Amino acid sequence: MEERLLHVFRNTPLGRETLLQSLYFCNTLAANLHIYVPKATQFLMYFDHDAVQVDLDGSYLMSPATAVAHVEALAEQNHIKPTFLTPKNYTASQLPDIPTNFNYMCCPRSISDLSSKIGLGYIGPKVRRIVKSSTFPVLITSPSFKKWKSICVFYGGSNNANKALSWGISLSIKSGYPLDMFTYTDGRNEGYFDEQIKAAEMTEKVKRHVRNWHKISEGKFEESLYTVDDDALLVVGAYGHGLIKDFLFGSKMETIQSWMPNNTMLVGPNCTYRGA
Amino acid sequence: MNLSATLTNAKLKWAIFRSDDRLTVIALAGFVGVCSGLAAVALNRALHFMGTALHGLYHHWWAFLLPAGGAILSAFFLNTLLKERAGHGVPEVVYAVSRYGGLLRFRSSYSRLVSSCLTIGSGGSAGPEAPVVMSGAALGSNIAKYFALKERQRITLVGCGAAGAIGAIFNAPIAGLVFTLEVILGEWRTHNIIPIAIAAVTGTELSRLLQGNQIPFQHQQFSIGLIDIGASFGVVALATIVSVSLGRLLKAMNGVASKSRLPQWVRPGVGGAAVGIIGIFLPLVLGEGYLSVQDMIQSSFTPGLSLVAFAVVAKMLATALTLGWGGSGGIFAPSLMIGSLSGLVYYRFIDWLLPTAALAGEGCFALLGMAGLISGMLQAPLTAIFLIVEITGSYEVILPLIIVSALTSTFCYYIEPTSFYLRDLIEKGQYMLPGTDARVLSDLTVRELVETDYLSVPNDMLLKEFIDVIKHSHRYLFPVQDRDTSKYVGMIFIDRIRPYLFDPHMHAVLMTEQVMDRAVPAVKPDDELADVLNLMERSRLSSLPVVESNRFVGMLSKSVLLDHYRKELIVQTGTG
Numbered sequence: 001m002e003e004r005l006l007h008v009f010r011n012t013p014l015g016r017e018t019l020l021q022s023l024y025f026c027n028t029l030a031a032n033l034h035i036y037v038p039k040a041t042q043f044l045m046y047f048d049h050d051a052v053q054v055d056l057d058g059s060y061l062m063s064p065a066t067a068v069a070h071v072e073a074l075a076e077q078n079h080i081k082p083t084f085l086t087p088k089n090y091t092a093s094q095l096p097d098i099p100t101n102f103n104y105m106c107c108p109r110s111i112s113d114l115s116s117k118i119g120l121g122y123i124g125p126k127v128r129r130i131v132k133s134s135t136f137p138v139l140i141t142s143p144s145f146k147k148w149k150s151i152c153v154f155y156g157g158s159n160n161a162n163k164a165l166s167w168g169i170s171l172s173i174k175s176g177y178p179l180d181m182f183t184y185t186d187g188r189n190e191g192y193f194d195e196q197i198k199a200a201e202m203t204e205k206v207k208r209h210v211r212n213w214h215k216i217s218e219g220k221f222e223e224s225l226y227t228v229d230d231d232a233l234l235v236v237g238a239y240g241h242g243l244i245k246d247f248l249f250g251s252k253m254e255t256i257q258s259w260m261p262n263n264t265m266l267v268g269p270n271c272t273y274r275g276a
Numbered sequence: 277m278n279l280s281a282t283l284t285n286a287k288l289k290w291a292i293f294r295s296d297d298r299l300t301v302i303a304l305a306g307f308v309g310v311c312s313g314l315a316a317v318a319l320n321r322a323l324h325f326m327g328t329a330l331h332g333l334y335h336h337w338w339a340f341l342l343p344a345g346g347a348i349l350s351a352f353f354l355n356t357l358l359k360e361r362a363g364h365g366v367p368e369v370v371y372a373v374s375r376y377g378g379l380l381r382f383r384s385s386y387s388r389l390v391s392s393c394l395t396i397g398s399g400g401s402a403g404p405e406a407p408v409v410m411s412g413a414a415l416g417s418n419i420a421k422y423f424a425l426k427e428r429q430r431i432t433l434v435g436c437g438a439a440g441a442i443g444a445i446f447n448a449p450i451a452g453l454v455f456t457l458e459v460i461l462g463e464w465r466t467h468n469i470i471p472i473a474i475a476a477v478t479g480t481e482l483s484r485l486l487q488g489n490q491i492p493f494q495h496q497q498f499s500i501g502l503i504d505i506g507a508s509f510g511v512v513a514l515a516t517i518v519s520v521s522l523g524r525l526l527k528a529m530n531g532v533a534s535k536s537r538l539p540q541w542v543r544p545g546v547g548g549a550a551v552g553i554i555g556i557f558l559p560l561v562l563g564e565g566y567l568s569v570q571d572m573i574q575s576s577f578t579p580g581l582s583l584v585a586f587a588v589v590a591k592m593l594a595t596a597l598t599l600g601w602g603g604s605g606g607i608f609a610p611s612l613m614i615g616s617l618s619g620l621v622y623y624r625f626i627d628w629l630l631p632t633a634a635l636a637g638e639g640c641f642a643l644l645g646m647a648g649l650i651s652g653m654l655q656a657p658l659t660a661i662f663l664i665v666e667i668t669g670s671y672e673v674i675l676p677l678i679i680v681s682a683l684t685s686t687f688c689y690y691i692e693p694t695s696f697y698l699r700d701l702i703e704k705g706q707y708m709l710p711g712t713d714a715r716v717l718s719d720l721t722v723r724e725l726v727e728t729d730y731l732s733v734p735n736d737m738l739l740k741e742f743i744d745v746i747k748h749s750h751r752y753l754f755p756v757q758d759r760d761t762s763k764y765v766g767m768i769f770i771d772r773i774r775p776y777l778f779d780p781h782m783h784a785v786l787m788t789e790q791v792m793d794r795a796v797p798a799v800k801p802d803d804e805l806a807d808v809l810n811l812m813e814r815s816r817l818s819s820l821p822v823v824e825s826n827r828f829v830g831m832l833s834k835s836v837l838l839d840h841y842r843k844e845l846i847v848q849t850g851t852g
Contacts, residue, residue: 046376049421094362097376
């Protein structure tokens, strides 16, 4: 069955860049594009264990008369027939409930702010909640449309990193783009990561699908990021650690998203890999 | 014992504790009861504080603006600051239980407390019960989320929050338990009753600890005779009329308000100002009205029959203006007040008509009116009976209470088949109790049930080639797709083409498109399962093709559906 990507459309130039990214993603993976053109500044997403209220800013409701036409024009240029999503259920009679049974969701770095916060170094609280709760990975787009020609999985050896690797392999197979792995050893023996791959029973898959595995042991993590291709789609496990560990040692995902201008796919702790 | 052994031991005990679902829920039920009890006490204290603070202002000419100001502040807080839509509270909790396994936003655990305090404290005609139910339920839901509980357990904790809140605000644990089972969960199951009872008791005890063990309305002795039981049938008639009228008035007022072009945060101000104007002439319509109810139960309510009858209409109007225009609060307290006024009207009318009739007293009929209104509005007779008995301590009136509650809810059911809380949900098809057919089907999707291991054949395949395909397949259905465009064009049923299969002359002559069935209805992956099942019934097929963007995706069969249906039913009902 064809995979589906959810896109919340913002009828602005910045929204157009995000939509172009979604269209490119759908074309590359032969996925269906489901567009929600909001009619109110709030909507709810009910995940298995969380209800996330997304508060949009006014720009999402801009020029409602042209919103659908703009989507259709861009989609036609990209030979995609989008499905427009109409909410069926409403919380408190007025808040639309948006379904969550998609395979991917596309978000700008902040779903509720204008350009001031769409740049690097910021992920809005709602996007965080969605990533933490969702069963699908979330595509965080680059500020302006940027094609990706390879996939790079950031691998740190954790369970979430294994999950991200599975998604990376799956994306590579579907898109036909080469897959690279990136590991900052952080003082660990390089063999440790091979052991983790072996423990996750992914050794064969890695041998078969991964083009290069960059294991960087020198310099700071931030310095090592220069190794990553500029046209790669980054696949990163997110929020796999507890709050205290993240507070004490920092989050690699936060560093990556604040340093890398690439499109990034965040694989949250509840994200389920459904097989390639 | 060293530290690591102690830790291991503790981990083991925790694992055993977590592995027993009932223990986990029972332990957390107490905690949820404490939290919801605290929320109820906080709202109670805040309302007392506001009542005291604003009391000195009501003699000013501009006092009618106080309810408007409170309602506007309340709406601003709820809609603009917290970005949470207004509502009575209870329907949102029922909706969450019904559709999303009790998932409620964390902000709901405090938003209604503040907003209802502003609305009611400034004189709006609404009750604090629905907001505390919302608050308690949201606390229960978020505690369940924190401990990553299953859906069934989460629903139970949502019920615990509601029961703890009602128990604490009325000092009535049984009413809290019964209200939750009757109104919020809509089901009576043993695994729910124990934790919810614990939460109701915990919430009530906490309230008693912080506010003292006082029943809201002072106990009165009533001597109930046969004549009172006979007269209670009249209360039934009046309570039915008033309940239905109040429900319709609220709906009509809501309709008027929703057509208004005013910004959402201003609308409650309109209703509030109108209530303030009514309050100038009849101050007893302002606020929750518990003091007046107390007077009526004690038979010390002085206004005469016509004024009390006028007060019934005025309170109904004030409640509709407050809630219909978007004020924050519930219908519980206004129902108690309107019910007691109605009971009083009825008593005084009978007393005027038949001065020699030795009825039990107007306090008794005020209680019966309260029970009638609660039963009529909520269509929850048990809640009404237990609530009135607990908050007044009047066990003597239990017999007429049962008559009034049972009959009023029955008559109201025939006139308005749904309760005030559930009306909107049922009209929109959003009320689905866990374990019911509609709810189980709504939780399953075509997308997750579709079987994709079907082999498609091209439309121009010769029958003899097709027979080779059949030989290597265990299926009896074969989708046919256009060789050039890959579009789905029809379906071959093996049992329908049997004559051709056994006729060797046809093998090199017929092609798949000549034997396929083009009239088989197809479904889409996003179709509702209830609609798909209806389609299966109508077309008398046990499997239907699933088609997306003109491409064959797979087949959906009744047997797979039944298999998943059963699993989902077990998840929702917690039964094996």
